[in-house]
Amino acid sequence: MRRVVKRLKRWLYLGHRWLGIATCLLFVIWFVSGVVMMYVGFPALTEAERRAALPGLAWDRVTLSPEAALSAAGQTRFPRELRLAMLDREPVYRIVAWDGGQHTVSAADGRSVTNIEAEVALAVARHDPRAVRPQLLGAVDRDQWSVTARYNALRPFHLVALGDPHGTRLYVSARTGQIALDTSGQERFWNWLGAIPHWIYVTPLRAQAELWRDVVLWVSGVAIVGAITGLWVGLLRVRVRRRYASGLISPYRGWAVWHHLGGLVGGLTLVTFIVSGWLSMNPNRWFGPRAPTQAMLERYAGVVEPRFNLDLDRVRTAACRALAEVRFGWQTGQARAVLTCREDPPVVCCSPVSGAVDGESVRIAEAARRLLPEASITETVLLTEEDAYWYSHHQQRRLPVLRVKFDDPDATWFHIDPVTGEILGRADRSSRVYRWLFNAPHSFDFLFLLSRRPAWDAVVWLLSAAGLVISVSGVVIGWRRLR
Template identity: 55%
Template sequence: MRRRLIRQARRWLYITHRWIGIGTCLLFAMWFVSGVVMMYVAFPGLTDSERWAALPPIAWDKVQVTPDRAMAVAGLKTYPRDLRLAMLNDTPVYRLLGWDGVRKTVSAVDGQVIDSIAPERALAVARFHPGAIAPQMVETVERDQWSVTARYDPLRPLYLIALGNREGTQLYVSSRTGEIALDTTRTERVWNWLGSIPHWIYPTVLRKDGAAWRQVVLWVSGTCMVAAVTGFWIGILRMRLRRRYAGGAVTPYRGWMAWHHIAGLIGGIFLLTWMFSGWLSVNPGESFSGRATPRDALVRYAGNETPHIVANFQSRPRPGAVEARFVWLGGRPLMVLTDGDSRRTVADPVTGAAISLSDDEIVDTAKRLLPEAVINLRQRLTQPDAYWYSHHQARLFPALRVGFDDDAHTWFHIDPRTGDILGRTDDSRRTYRWLFNALHSLDFALLLQYRPAWDAVVWLLSLIGLITSVSGIVIGWRHLVR
């Protein structure tokens, strides 16, 4: 009976792997090829540095409306999540982001709410972009492949503007606020059809529905995990290291079957970890905590929740600043000025005098983030470590790390120049870092320190995975034909 059960179990093991493998081997091959492309070409996005570089200097002499007045015009009952002063073509405007995600733009000249932008004005905005040669309106976009995610919903519809440069850069300018929401280049648009789009299963028709897309990724990657597990199991069962097969072979197979068996055994562990970590990328069952800092903690850190801040622009703050952000830090109002080269300084919003924040002041204010806990970690990071490093995402250095003795052992990373909270992590997120970033992207310090080594290892493992996948495609096709 025991032998019969074992034989039956093996039979179903083979059947499961064969038919799931036939359905998924193309997906495996696609993932290995697209993953290599993603090593060098990221999905299009607009960084802060790119946004700042495309803004003209603030015309301080035109600013007649104070931040307090702008918040009142916007109808805010609490201090917004974000409050900035920047230029909309030749007009200074306040850009306000509420805690509910609603964006509002208020003219700093006459206090009028701006809720629509004409195409001509959007073209004028595009002309300040450093890559602009001959900006030309292409079309009005509600949603396309590059602006598919929900983050752009408050800015839609978007004007698509071609800059006319060699790189084929296209800007997406909000028809509601006049903000540059996104930029893409020809290289990004072409290569992403071989990279992020197939790798993330990212066609517009699916990705526009976040919940449906997430379920598709979970079920597709989960099914592929079954194929990988059963295949690796069969590979071990059919391998002989002692009582070898005829001719001293460790595999009973020949041709494509042998390639599939050996490559699958060599790269099987990595195949499984890649599939498992990819499955974790959409956080199944909300198993891991979020990265965002809770609103209550941010309000305590700011030390102010009322829609109020005093500012005086008669002192003419630093010339060349393209953005002024008005924040509170421990009950103290601050103005963070940024120029087109991404240099930032902190100033008093009334006098315009420069302010230098000390680490002690920031750490003392950080106690408000978790008032029920005690700070037990304080580090000034000047170089990358296992939890704060630049790879797929640029990290700011130096940075302050402040840790608490709460149950989750929460850390906050803070910009020592401005006091901005750069990120939050706890035990759950640190576990996710190893289960996803380490297993899926091979984000190990030794490899990242010597970047060619990381490239070589990922290329080698991807090649082994591709051999396993292509051989599986051939085997599956032959089986279907028979």
């Protein structure tokens, strides 16, 4: 048995040595890029940026009804989204079907808009308040910043530089004319040190979503084994009472002692970071979806036919200042229009939703029963402050928000805007577990830290520094071993 244990230890040491050589440089990259990502996220068009670039809605040119627009687009069901906005100087209906297809129909004459010329894209970009000297840079189908599948229905793009001090570039869809993405010079620079190496966002690989997911899972999985074996070896080699001849608790010297002692101090943190990062890829699809299904949303709407019987004249009378967009939809069988304004809060028109939060919460909660008709509502809470499951970190959360809990087998929660009635999110038991297995240990999304920045920054910097001591020393030791 003693010989067996000795041989197993030998394989443990050898396994950690070569797994460490294979992954130590990755750990350095992950820790450095993770610190960068604390402050610079991957480029995306925020709702505030999108809204600010919308021209004022020209009501006098709108002659087509929403129902006629759905007919012109060939819709057989009421779509996921139906919006009225401007395409430069022309009002258009933007339709997002349930299959992800995008359709644009002129609200002036009912024609389908399918091809946006470069000059029109340039005119669209001029409405952005950041525009100084807009300039066309050419056509883009897929590049480093527009690589994900979420943009597939909008490709290709006209790339427009705004000529502002921040080096902002807009991606204007050549299919629909809407702005899909913006990037700044700072984002483009820092993401090469942040999200791109951290997520292995190599464009040819990321373009194949499932292959990219498998690569990240396997690479991080191998790194997990290397980290766990290292922590194990470090504990086996430490002597606290009967120290080594040098007087240290470690038998090593030079970079090796930094690696050993750093691993004892920060090894658990390193394992936590890499395991939670691996879980972020949802291995084996353990964690459920966080968006409501089509069936849920259609039950909540109460209408599936491609019709809309709301008179546009009634919507016009409710228009707010600097009206930029109107979203049409149904809620429990009643037509409604949400008017988006650049300067004022959204206005809900022509439905029982009045905008009084307290009074409407009960009615919306009753309507929410349609989301899961086979289950009962166990609790309805109006949140006016952030909590552990609804908080702003790298994304802005709306408040107040109505949380409706169900007693279905998945213990599902829905978050609903109490003014507009929009479903903002869905969280079942698995997604709440995911919040504690990924967000909490990987990003340290604890409210007592997030609400006391820079305390959160200091903690993450300190833990990242401990991880860097382990990984940098591992790179040096590995390089010397290879030599």
